[in-house]
Structures are given as structure tokens and as C-alpha cells.
Amino acid sequence: MRTGLERLGCRAPHLVKIWINGNATEVNGVTNVAELAAHYGLQPKTVLIEHNATALRQREWKDSPLAEGDRIEVVRVVAGG
Template identity: 50%
Template sequence: MTITLNGEPREIAHAKNLAELIDELGLPAPAILVEHNGLALRRDEWPTRPLAEADRIELVRIVAGG
């Protein structure tokens, strides 16, 4: 399936929901913010949000430091 990930088309191999997408991309879940089709989601919502063709996903990695 093809989604738009951070403004770029991206083919997704196996992920069926947002939690699986984060895992498939190898990202550290505690440091990621997710927006799905314009809606910001809490981490506990990721497993229940299915992915569909043409979804728009924005991922932001939180970086702390000084």
C-alpha cells in the first residue's frame, strides 16, 4: 500500500496500523509524535488506527538537548 509519509510517497510492506508502521520503520516509539490524516494521536491510539491506501502520516522525532 502507498501512503504519504512526511510529504513523500512511501510503500508500506507489512504494517496494518500506526504502531506497526513505527516498528516497521525502526523508530523509537517514545520519541515520536504522530499525525494521521491531520489528527494528532496519543501513543495508546496507534495500535487501533488502521492504515489505508493514500493515508497522510506525519512523524516528528522529539530531540532533547541544550
């Protein structure tokens, strides 16, 4: 059943179940990898993100949409000696 708001272009938030570092989680209103990183407060220069076993450059994050069942791996980059 449609509500009046749907006819005006308002939709229910985008809720998707994904896997992050092997743990199932649901994220709401997050449509791509860039939004996911921002949602979790990840600093782009300190992490490497894999999306379905493909390592992404930061510039690819916004062009990588999330879908039900996607697998995300977040690896913290540490330098030192």
C-alpha cells in the first residue's frame, strides 16, 4: 500500500543487510561505500576497504553501491618502525 508521502517522492530509508569484517549488520540510509565509511567515522587515509573481495581506492568509494549481502572488509593501515 502506498502512502501519500511516497507519491511525493519520500521513501522508506534504505535498509540493507551487509557483512562487515565477517559480522552481519544492517545499515540504514547508507547507499555506497563512502557513506558507510562516514557512518562509522572511518578516516580515508587510515583504512583500506575491500568491497566483495576487491580493494577500493578512496576515489572509488562513492561509485561503489551497497547491496544486500555485500561483504566489506575494513583494514586499518598502520605505519611505523
